Amino acid sequence: MAPVKVFGSARFTNVARVLVCLEEVGVAYEVVDIDFPAKEHKKPEHLARNPFGVIPAFQDGELMLFESRAIAKYILRKYRTDEVDMLREGNLQEAAMVDVWTEVEAHQYNKVLAPIVMECIIYPTAYGIPTNQKVVDESVEKLKKVLEVYEARLSEHEYLAGNFISSADLSHFPFTCRFMETPYASLFDSFPSVKAWWEKLMLRPSMKKISTNLHPKMV
Amino acid sequence: MAPVKVFGSARFTNVARVLVCLEEVGVAYEVVDIDFPAKEHKKPEHLARNPFGVIPAFQDGELMLFESRAIAKYILRKYRTDEVDMLREGNLQEAAMVDVWTEVEAHQYNKVLAPIVMECIIYPTAYGIPTNQKVVDESVEKLKKVLEVYEARLSEHEYLAGNFISSADLSHFPFTCRFMETPYASLFDSFPSVKAWWEKLMLRPSMKKISTNLHPKMV
Missing domain, CATH: 3.40.30.10 (Glutaredoxin)
Structure with missing residues (x-):
């Protein structure tokens, strides 16, 4: 097939x-x-x-x-199995928390992190458009506020939806991966639980492999 | 309880x-x-x-x-029942189409329709901020392109995810409802299948009831 x-x-x-x-x-x-x-x-x-x-x-x-x-x-x-169950749809409460943090990624986290990636990497590299520092600075301030919420969450739970990895975590991978190439990557140092979560994710073979394709020179 | x-x-x-x-x-x-x-x-x-x-x-x-x-x-x-099954998670293909059009609402439709609602109704009414006509005009042009895709879809299917109502349709309700109070409501007249879909949705008791709370003077 x-x-x-x-x-x-x-x-x-x-x-x-x-x-x-x-x-x-x-x-x-x-x-x-x-x-x-x-x-x-x-x-x-x-x-x-x-x-x-x-x-x-x-x-x-x-x-x-x-x-x-x-x-x-x-x-x-x-392709869900008992071992790889990233949506948790068989458990009402777990599925709800997966959905909550998946939506948070789209509507809170990415909304403020993606502009930094776009302005610092993608616009200059792929389109020759210079970085709009005002957009970057505003987004960095907003990102700090969002990361405070993440820090509180991840200091109490191993992963975003609870003590299990889920699609909510996976969904954060691509833009965070690119963010780590910007001059603002060290922002994560102020949020130890977020940083530990990210480092743990990046040990996964899936993320190791796919991150090699996300190279800045090739946007 | x-x-x-x-x-x-x-x-x-x-x-x-x-x-x-x-x-x-x-x-x-x-x-x-x-x-x-x-x-x-x-x-x-x-x-x-x-x-x-x-x-x-x-x-x-x-x-x-x-x-x-x-x-x-x-x-x-x-609260899913056989009669009210808006996510269709028991059917892999149907659930996928529900998810696709739910994401389209968030990332394509709302992205261009919501700014029109914000600029024409919410900013002036609730915050005393005048309408930014440039934002409105740009969003209207983008919305037309999005509605072309919706027209093609809804000319072939009764609802967005297929021939069944789903959470994808419901998710369009609040902002479209407010959009219909803007000077751009007549835009839907150029997209007959989209207009018929919206009018059919608005016949539902749920939407009739909740739309009465979405009053422009009370943003």
Whole structure:
């Protein structure tokens, strides 16, 4: 049987969010590169996969999905085992905490961390647009407030949703990984529980492997 | 048994996202008003419920949740019946499409529609900040592109995730409801399938009831 396919280069954060899930569940997959500079993501063939003209898209047989966080859930649900149960949908309270911290990633954490990555790495490297320091400075201040909440949470729980790793943790991987290449990485030093959590995550074979693709020169 | 509690005024969009789910599953609930002008959401009592100091928060016995989209999932999962099955987690493909269009709401639709609501209604009415017409105009152009994708989808399917109503549809309710009070409501006239979908949703008792709380003068 053909493996599942991920459309979009492995060096993109939202693609990495999907790949790290595939590595965690141990399913064979093929990455089909989409030529971003050639605007292949805006061409009909890719728009048929993802009507918003962005990456990633994901194919499993006849099923075509888009939106990285939705794809992640599909993978973690389909290939769930007793050992790798990242959504915890069999337990109402655990599933709720996974959902809470997955939403926090999207709407609190990424909202303030992603602009720092974009301004410090992606805009200058990939688009030749200089860093807007005002945006960076404002985002750094907001990130500190968010990390205070994370510190409180992670000083009481091993992982975000509780004492078990979940999709909520995995979802933080791609942008945090890029953030660690910015001049603001040392911000995490002030939040020891957050730093320990991140270092523990980065020991996972899935994250080690996928992080090598997230190279700054190749945004 | 005490009903579940929702912390936050019913006139806020993110609270309405939770309330419409409670109405759909038919569970008794209590809304505990949080005095926004008095900054009650930033006080320790509320920060214990939602560490980010925003609304809503949700209490079911010992369990306290935050992030409206996570709360919505908890409600729809806990009170799922064969008749009211808005997450479709028993069916891998259906659940995936629910997740895709729920993520689209958050990351494509709301991202361009919410600024129009904020600039046209909420900033001027609640904060006395004049509308930034440049933001509105740019968002309107982006919204048209998003609605083209919705039109294509809804011309082929009764609801966003397929031919069944789901949490993906419900999640669009609060901001679209407010959008219909802006001078740009007629934009939907150019997208007949989207308009028919919205009108069908607004016939639901849940949305009729909760929309009466989303009054523009009371933002």
